[in-house]
Amino acid sequence: MSGFSIEWLTRREPYDRRARNTAVLAAVARSVATYPSARVVDIACGTGATLRAMSGVLPQRQSWLLVDNDLSLLARAQPAPNADVTVRTTPLDLVHDLETALDGPVDLVTASAFLDLVSAEWIERLVTEIAVRKLRFYAALTYDGRVGFEPADPSDAAIVAAFHRHQRTDKGFGPALGPAAAATAIGLFERVGYTVEQGASDWILGPADDLQMEKVAGFAAAAAEIGGVAISAIDGWAARRKSLLAANSSHLRVGHIDFFAYPTGRR
């Protein structure tokens, strides 16, 4: 078990799909458009959201290797969307076995909603292993620290700051980069001579979006767990945000970055 429930991944998937940056996705698609078959490794695949989001924009023939350390999520990551797409799953702990996941004939490595969980050291290793193999890398939906509530509440800043402290705790890869992950990865790819195309993939949530209530509960739970803000202040904040939601007048933007990194001269 990774702590990411099937229910949570299922609920966020349509929001993620809508938020994906279309220009970045199109750049990925162009880079393999002439290939007779696209060979993709999706790291930390969960239940296969990236496969479902991308299979329609890649060449018709595709082979996917889906990698995760959570067997119950991996079990949901099948079947293939059609007969031209082959899908294999493999259980791997990416803390130890990243290199195994990347070995073999691969055109593209993908990840979504993952990089903010990992440490600076692990990202450096990822960039090195991708670059020595001259692979392309597409990372979608990396949280980037931008949170905007409308209307604002005086406690928003304290709750979001606590959430960010929680984001930086160790998720198994060492101290997580959290909101700094995408910028760090992009900088490292540029340093090894890769070209990077990037764009925002924010969740823009209105009062009718169930995910907004879940995010309010998630911010409050993270703030309570990490400490530093009085529980009464957290409860008061959550109650005010829930009443605004009940009155159909709360909006929330959660910032994400999508990027596509590729060896220069290889598109």
Ligand SMILES: C[S@@+](CC[C@H](N)C(=O)[O-])C[C@H]1O[C@@H](n2cnc3c(N)ncnc32)[C@H](O)[C@@H]1O
């Ligand atoms: C937020 S989920 C994203 C899942 C999927 N990419 C998506 O967009 O729905 C993070 C994923 O990272 C996986 N994960 C976390 N630590 C891992 C590790 N050490 N090795 C492999 N996968 C890991 C979790 O099991 C989970 O599927």
